[in-house]
Amino acid sequence: MKRSTFTGIATLAAVGIALAGAARAESPVAGAVAEGSLKGKTLTFVSYGGVFQDGQIKALEDFVKKSGVTLLSDGPTENAKIQAQVESKNVAWDVVDTGDYTPFVHCGTLFQKLDLSKIDTSKIPPGQVGPCSVPAMNYAVMFLYNKEKYGDNPPKSWADFFDVEKFPGTRGIPGYADAEGYMVELGLLADGVPKDKMFPADIDRGLNKWRSIREHLVPWTTGAESQQMMESGEADMVMVWSGRGKAALANGAKYVPVWKDWIVVKDQIAIPVGVKDTDAAHALVNAYLGKHAQEVMAETTSYSPINVDATPKVDELTASFMTNTPEKQAMAYNQNVDYWVKNYDALSAKWAEFIAGN
DSSP states (O other): OOOEEEEOOOOOOOHHHHHHHHHHHHSOOTTOOOTTTTTTOEEEEEOOOHHHHHHHHHHTHHHHHHHOOEEEEEOOOOHHHHHHHHHHTOOOOOEEEEOSSHHHHTBTTTBOOOOTTSSOOTTSOTTOOOSSOEEOOBEEEEEEEEHHHHTTSOOOSHHHHHOTTTSOSOEEEEOSSSOOHHHHHHHHHHTTOOGGGOOSOOHHHHHHHHHTTGGGEEEESSHHHHHHHHHHTOOSEEEEEHHHHHHHHHTTOOEEEEEEEEEEEOOEEEOBTTOSOHHHHHHHHHHHTSHHHHHHHHHHHOOBOSSTTOOOOOOHHHHHTOSOSHHHHHTEEOOOHHHHHHTHHHHHHHHHHHHTTO
């Protein structure tokens, strides 16, 4: 488990600055925080570790320095741990990066409804703000293949990912506890179900398609594991979060990304029910949404910023993994998030059976 500490240096604020800070609190601006406003306070930010969380913490450095807050970094995010904290009324995690479904399924129970008078969401694309969360970034779920394994006849689509006869070899896939509806959708598509006939979804059929190639599958439970699979060559194809793919290539992995029908994912930033300082937690969320913070996050992770004014300066490799370009958007596949939120219990039960090997 990752745990590190960042301590801001508080400065004395003049009366005029304090009044200006109060005005900003009434009308927040994404990325803005009053000087010394969180002096003496401690917040814990939780995410999924590795290059992603490193980038998120770096994006919050200005917030830490200016506000005076002590920021702890913990993780990885686990729903069971959040639930245990909320139920025991001993919440240690103040702001949490979660999967796409979680804050919608547990809005008002595990995660509190956001007070949008304390957060500036005006720079987030329309339709991406939920009652209990804001997007953490935009990224892809995709797969990469070992170019030394497949040579001049590489896989080009998810159909090829499932075709173990034409493309023999091992496949790294998510094997963590949080259910992912797009795994069912990919299975159904590979089993011949047309996109316009997919819903209501046959969850068993979708997961059974994965079961049919189980002997070729190697599950990973953290982003770091998926990245290591490529850097070590453990799996011939690896289904990953795009930031992990980029990081593996930066470290010398001889893999090639496949962008056809990459799955649109956002992650969510949410505040658990029962945090000790709701105002401070909202201040962190508002800082995270700022233009500069989002540029830093994008520059260090390759994940696309959610602030529409952000213009990150990135190298050629990082730019190639950005998902907010017209070319990438034209190849995107949008999972049916609304459907999976409504059917989350059924999905979770069947997903648990699948990852348990049943």
